[in-house]
Amino acid sequence: MLPAVENESCFAYLKRCTAIYPDVWMMQHFGVRYRKSEMFRDIDALSAYFQNELGLRRGDVYTVFMTTTVQGILTFYALSQIGVIANIVHPLMSTAFLKETLADVNAKGVMILDILSKDHVKTINESGLPCVVCSSSDYAEGIKKYGTMAGETIAKAVFPKFKNATPYRDIIRSQGTFTPVENNADDTAVYLNGGGTTGKSKTIKLTHRAINELVQRVSDLDEIHDPGEEAEIIVLPMFHCFGLCVAIHMALCNSARIIPMMQFDARIFNRLCKQNLVIGYGGIPLMFQKLMREKHFEGPWLNNVRLMFCGGDDCSDVFLDTFNGYFEKWGAVGRLRQGYGLTEIGSVCCTNSNTDYRPGSIGKALRGVTVQIWDDDHKELPNGEIGEIVVSGPTIMEGYYTPDGPEDLGLYTDENGVKWVLSGDLGYRDDDGYFFFSGRKKRMIIISGYNVYPSDIEKKLSELPQIKDVCAVQGWQNERSIVRLFVSLKQSVDEEAFRETICKMCLENFSKFYVPREIIFLKELPQTPLMKVDFMQLTQRKPEDPVYPQK
Numbered sequence: 001m002l003p004a005v006e007n008e009s010c011f012a013y014l015k016r017c018t019a020i021y022p023d024v025w026m027m028q029h030f031g032v033r034y035r036k037s038e039m040f041r042d043i044d045a046l047s048a049y050f051q052n053e054l055g056l057r058r059g060d061v062y063t064v065f066m067t068t069t070v071q072g073i074l075t076f077y078a079l080s081q082i083g084v085i086a087n088i089v090h091p092l093m094s095t096a097f098l099k100e101t102l103a104d105v106n107a108k109g110v111m112i113l114d115i116l117s118k119d120h121v122k123t124i125n126e127s128g129l130p131c132v133v134c135s136s137s138d139y140a141e142g143i144k145k146y147g148t149m150a151g152e153t154i155a156k157a158v159f160p161k162f163k164n165a166t167p168y169r170d171i172i173r174s175q176g177t178f179t180p181v182e183n184n185a186d187d188t189a190v191y192l193n194g195g196g197t198t199g200k201s202k203t204i205k206l207t208h209r210a211i212n213e214l215v216q217r218v219s220d221l222d223e224i225h226d227p228g229e230e231a232e233i234i235v236l237p238m239f240h241c242f243g244l245c246v247a248i249h250m251a252l253c254n255s256a257r258i259i260p261m262m263q264f265d266a267r268i269f270n271r272l273c274k275q276n277l278v279i280g281y282g283g284i285p286l287m288f289q290k291l292m293r294e295k296h297f298e299g300p301w302l303n304n305v306r307l308m309f310c311g312g313d314d315c316s317d318v319f320l321d322t323f324n325g326y327f328e329k330w331g332a333v334g335r336l337r338q339g340y341g342l343t344e345i346g347s348v349c350c351t352n353s354n355t356d357y358r359p360g361s362i363g364k365a366l367r368g369v370t371v372q373i374w375d376d377d378h379k380e381l382p383n384g385e386i387g388e389i390v391v392s393g394p395t396i397m398e399g400y401y402t403p404d405g406p407e408d409l410g411l412y413t414d415e416n417g418v419k420w421v422l423s424g425d426l427g428y429r430d431d432d433g434y435f436f437f438s439g440r441k442k443r444m445i446i447i448s449g450y451n452v453y454p455s456d457i458e459k460k461l462s463e464l465p466q467i468k469d470v471c472a473v474q475g476w477q478n479e480r481s482i483v484r485l486f487v488s489l490k491q492s493v494d495e496e497a498f499r500e501t502i503c504k505m506c507l508e509n510f511s512k513f514y515v516p517r518e519i520i521f522l523k524e525l526p527q528t529p530l531m532k533v534d535f536m537q538l539t540q541r542k543p544e545d546p547v548y549p550q551k
Helices: 010-018 036-053 068-079 095-104 118-127 148-161 168-173 208-221 241-253 266-275 287-291 299-304 317-329 454-461 497-508
Strands: 025-029 033-034 061-065 085-088 110-112 131-134 165-167 188-194 202-209 230-234 257-260 277-283 305-310 336-342 370-374 387-394 417-431 434-440 445-447 451-452 467-477 478-490 519-520
Touching: 010 036, 010 068, 010 208, 010 241, 025 036, 025 068, 025 467, 033 036, 036 068, 036 168, 036 336, 061 068, 061 095, 061 188, 068 085, 068 110, 068 131, 068 257, 068 497, 095 118, 095 434, 095 497, 118 148, 131 168, 131 478, 148 467, 165 168, 188 208, 202 454, 230 266, 241 257, 241 277, 266 287, 266 299, 277 287, 277 299, 277 454, 287 317, 370 417, 445 467, 445 478, 451 454, 454 467, 454 478, 497 519
Parallel strands: 025 257, 061 085, 061 110, 085 188, 110 131, 131 165, 230 257, 230 277, 277 305, 305 336, 478 519
Antiparallel strands: 025 033, 188 202, 370 387, 387 417, 417 434, 445 451, 467 478
C-alpha cells in the first residue's frame, strides 16, 4: 500500500513512494531499459529548461501535444516539479483545435512529436511559442531496429521548419539548477480535454492531490512484488485520464517498470508479454478483443498477470468469461474486471477486483470515495432504483476551466457544502454495495475509448448550406462502435460527392474518430412532439438492434 498523501506535487509523491527501493528499472523504450536515477535525472534537466530557459513559473500552462511516450511522461513530472500546469492534448486533434487550446489556456510553450508535426508547423510558428520537438530515437540512440534510424531522418527533415524549436535530446543532455515548488498539492496539476457532464467538450482541471489520492486508493487492489522487474504495458494514452493517473502514475509510484506503446498493436503487445514479466495493463474492450484474436495470445506468460482494468465501454458477460478463461487455464490470478469512471472524478470511482467481484456490475466504490444514485431532485434513491450516478470525494476535479468563470464550474454543491460530480450516466446499487451501469443519460459515443460528442459534429455540419437537418448518433458496424449520420437536405445533391464533403469537414475540424462511418440521407428526420429531431429513435444502442429506418 502506498503512503498517505501529503501536501505535495505528483512528482514529489512519486519520489517519496519510490525512495524505499534501490535504483530499479523504471522505464523501457524499444527494448532499452532505464533506471530510476536516469529517469529522475532527465526530469530534473527538463525542469531546469522550463524554469530557466522558458521562464515558466508556478501556475503557468504548458501544452503537451504528444502520444504516450517516455518524453511526454517525463515532461508531465518535470512540469509538476516546478508547479506548471500540463495541458495534455490528443495529438490527433485538428490543427484548428491545437490553435484554439493554445490560446484558450494561455500556453507558454508546446511539445510535439516530429512524426506527428507535419500539419501543425504553421500553427505553432504563428503562435510564436517555443516548441520542443521530440523524436522516437531520443531514447534509442544507436539501436538500428524498430525504425529508430528512420526516426532520426524524420527529425532532421522536420526540425528546420520550426522557427523557435529545441530538440528534446539537447535538453536532457544539459544540466542546470532549478527551484522546485513545494506545498502545492491543491494547485492544478493538469488540464485534460473531456466531454463534461453536459456532453459538450470541456477542459477539466485536476489537482496534484486528487491524482495522488486516486493512485493511493487504486493501489489497494494490488502491490508490486518485484520492483523494476515486474512491468506494466501502457497502451492507454496519457491524454486519457485513466492512462495518466492509473496506468502511468500508479504504476511508477509502485516502482513497476512501464513500457509505453505509442500506438496499440496486438501483435507487438503479445510479444512484449512474452519477453517481459508483465503483471498488468488497462484498456478498452476493443483492445482486449484484438488481443484474444491474435494467433499467439495464450501461453505460460499469462500466468504473470494480476491486474487488468477494462473501461470506456461495456463488455458482455460472454466476452469476459471467454477472455478470462485463458488466464484461468494458465493459472493466473488476474481477471479482466469492469469498473466505472470519468475524467471529472479522476478516471475511476468504483471497480471490481480479483477478490471482490459481482458479474455484470461495475464494482464497489473505492475507499474514501462516495458514490450514490440520485433522482432529478438530487435526492438519493433506494437500492435497486435507477437514477443518476453521482460522485464525491478527494479525487474529483476542481471544475471545468474557464478564463474568468467560477473555479468549480461543473460541480454541484449540496446543502451541507459537499461538492459532487453529476455524471450524466444512469445506474443503480444493489444491497451489497455493488453498482450497475444502466445507460448514458447524455449523448456521447465512445469509439476505441475516445469520447465523441454528436453536438459538435451537428453544429459544424449545420454550416453547410445544403443541409436541412443533421443528427449524429451511436451506431454499430461489425460489432464496432461508429458514428452514424442522418441527413435531410434543402436541395438535391450528388450524394456520394456530398458524403466526401461531410467526411472531409469532420476530419479538418475534429479527430478521425468523429468522421461518420455511415451517412444516411432521409427526406425528413423523425421528430419528437416538441418538433426536435428524435435522436433516440435514430440511435442504434446495441449491435443487434435494427438500423433506422427499418426495411
